[in-house]
Structures are given as C-alpha cells and as structure tokens.
Amino acid sequence: MITKNPTNKENLTERVWYFSAARTAFKHLLNQMDFGEDDVILLPSYIGITDREGSGVMDPIWDSGIKYDFFHIDSHLNADLTDLSPRIQAEGTKALLLIHYFGFPQKDVFKIREFCKSNDVYLIEDCAHSLYGKLGGSDLGSIGDFSFFSIHKSIPSESGGFLRSNLDHFELTKQVRDEERIDLSALELFTRVRNTEVVEKRVANYKYLAQLLENCPGVTLMFPELPTGIVPLNLPVLIGNGQRETLYYYLMGQGLPTIALYYRLIDDLQTERFELSTTISQNILNLPVHQDVDFNDLERLSNSIRKFFV
Numbered sequence: 001m002i003t004k005n006p007t008n009k010e011n012l013t014e015r016v017w018y019f020s021a022a023r024t025a026f027k028h029l030l031n032q033m034d035f036g037e038d039d040v041i042l043l044p045s046y047i048g049i050t051d052r053e054g055s056g057v058m059d060p061i062w063d064s065g066i067k068y069d070f071f072h073i074d075s076h077l078n079a080d081l082t083d084l085s086p087r088i089q090a091e092g093t094k095a096l097l098l099i100h101y102f103g104f105p106q107k108d109v110f111k112i113r114e115f116c117k118s119n120d121v122y123l124i125e126d127c128a129h130s131l132y133g134k135l136g137g138s139d140l141g142s143i144g145d146f147s148f149f150s151i152h153k154s155i156p157s158e159s160g161g162f163l164r165s166n167l168d169h170f171e172l173t174k175q176v177r178d179e180e181r182i183d184l185s186a187l188e189l190f191t192r193v194r195n196t197e198v199v200e201k202r203v204a205n206y207k208y209l210a211q212l213l214e215n216c217p218g219v220t221l222m223f224p225e226l227p228t229g230i231v232p233l234n235l236p237v238l239i240g241n242g243q244r245e246t247l248y249y250y251l252m253g254q255g256l257p258t259i260a261l262y263y264r265l266i267d268d269l270q271t272e273r274f275e276l277s278t279t280i281s282q283n284i285l286n287l288p289v290h291q292d293v294d295f296n297d298l299e300r301l302s303n304s305i306r307k308f309f310v
Contacts, residue, residue: 048262160186
C-alpha cells in the first residue's frame with residue numbers, strides 16, 4: 001500500500017538509543033543481553049575508579065551482577081592477543097569489551113572481531129573516548145556487535161550518551177526510566193556541533209602539542225604519531241621518576257588543569273598479575289587538546305612542563 005508520507009520508523013534508520021550517559025547505555029545493553037549465571041564478560045586490565053564518579057565501566061557490571069574476567073594489555077593499552085585468545089575460547093565467555101582509550105582504536109579490533117564471531121562471543125566497543133574516530137575507513141562503534149558512546153566527554157554538554165547495535169535482530173525492550181534518558185539540551189547541542197571542525201581542531205592541537213613536547217625531559221608520548229582517522233580525546237603522556245602527581249599540581253597552580261586516566265585502578269587490578277597496568281596508571285597524565293584550546297594555550301602548557309623538568 002502506498003502512503004502519502006513515510007510511516008515505517010525502522011526503514012533506513014540507525015539502531016541507536018540515547019541515554020543520560022555512556023554508562024547508562026552500557027547498563028541497559030548488559031541487562032538486555034540475558035547473561036546466564038555462569039556467563040562471563042572479558043574486560044581489559046586498565047579500568048579506573050574515583051570516589052566521586054565511580055567507574056563508568058565497572059558500575060554497570062557490578063550493578064548487573066555479571067561475572068567478569070580481565071585480559072592483559074600492552075604498553076599502548078592494546079589487547080594482548082596471546083592472553084586474550086584463550087579467554088575468548090574458554091567455556092562461559094559470552095562477551096568481550098574493547099575500550100578505545102583516549103580516542104585511539106584497538107589496533108587488532110578487526111582480527112578480534114573475527115575471532116569473536118568464530119567463537120560465538122559478542123564484541124562490545126567502548127567508544128566513550130571515541131565519538132568521532134575511524135579505523136581503516138570504518139567508524140569506531142560500527143565494528144563490533146554493539147557500542148556505546150559518551151557525548152559530554154567530547155562536546156560541552158553536561159551529560160549524554162548513546163547505545164548502538166549493529167545487529168538487525170536486536171531490540172531494546174527493557175523500560176528506560178525518565179532520569180536515564182538524554183537531556184533535551186544535550187541532544188540539541190549534539191545536533192548543532194560542527195563535527196568536521198571539531199575533528200580538525202582536535203587533530204591539529206594534538207599534532208602541535210606532540211611536536212612541542214618532542215624530546216622533552218621526563219615526558220614520554222604514548223602515541224607520538226596520529227594516524228589518519230584518529231580523533232584524540234586528549235594527549236596521553238607518561239611522566240618519569242614518579243613525578244606525575246607533583247607535575248599535576250604544579251600545572252594546576254599555573255592555571256593549566258590536566259587529568260590522569262586512570263590514576264587509580266579498580267581493586268581487582270591492583271595485583272602483581274597486572275603490573276604493567278599499575279605502572280601506566282601511576283605515571284600517566286592526559287593533556288588537553290580539545291576544541292576550546294588554541295596554539296597559544298598549548299605553547300604555554302609545553303613551556304610550563306619543560307620549565308618543571310629544568
């Protein structure tokens with residue numbers, strides 16, 4: 001039957017649902033996936049927590065009562081395939097979470113996707129840091145079975161996130177409470193942001209600050225290069241000689257706030273088994289390269305860091 005106007009709401013639309021935050025989207029996904037008593041979700045061994053905000057990754061898992069285990073990461077926070085592969089094949093593994101830390105995609109995500117498919121394991125992409133990123137021509141969040149995003153981490157809204165399904169048969173049927181829905185002001189701002197210009201500004205800022213900090217004593221760039229398609233949330237560096245905290249407060253006193261993701265790991269990861277994760281956590285500092293920062297700001301930040309280490 002021909003209608004005067006389109007009436008099919010599912011025709012040629014993305015399977016996306018908006019929430020108050022990425023963690024809320026993740027929680028609804030977990031509750032929808034019907035984890036059994038013995039089903040396990042695999043997680044990367046670099047997950048933080050704070051007294052004020054809790055843990056965006058773990059709170060939904062803890063609240064849902066789902067069993068979990070961790071796989072090792074390398075010095076660039078990529079999944080260690082030697083450790084991950086047998087865990088994907090293990091009995092009871094139902095899902096795998098990959099985190100695209102600071103906007104940098106997991107380098108083996110396509111290989112991991114195929115391995116998950118062959119073992120009937122769901123692949124979930126955590127794109128809370130990766131609202132705009134691409135890898136090999138694919139949008140981050142379009143590679144796995146599911147993905148969730150944060151809006152407020154990348155644009156100046158106070159809240160907002162969304163869940164994406166890349167499976168045609170998936171339906172979000174669990175009730176969403178009013179307080180879990182995205183605020184209209186956040187959604188409106190999200191639609192008004194000039195995405196292309198935001199991406200260009202973040203990329204330019206990252207490359208400029210990386211150049212300014214090249215060969216800076218006491219500072220190691222985790223990702224000296226920025227390949228095409230990557231849109232950084234920030235610029236992560238490792239601070240040597242146990243001076244991360246001192247530098248953090250020094251910069252704060254200069255009116256140059258930074259963050260450390262994640263300066264405190266969840267208790268499960270504070271063991272000898274995850275020594276590399278602990279080392280990164282104790283030394284990482286994430287420098288701002290967002291769209292409100294200009295080159296003068298970055299020069300001031302770089303000069304202050306160099307002055308600190310003189």
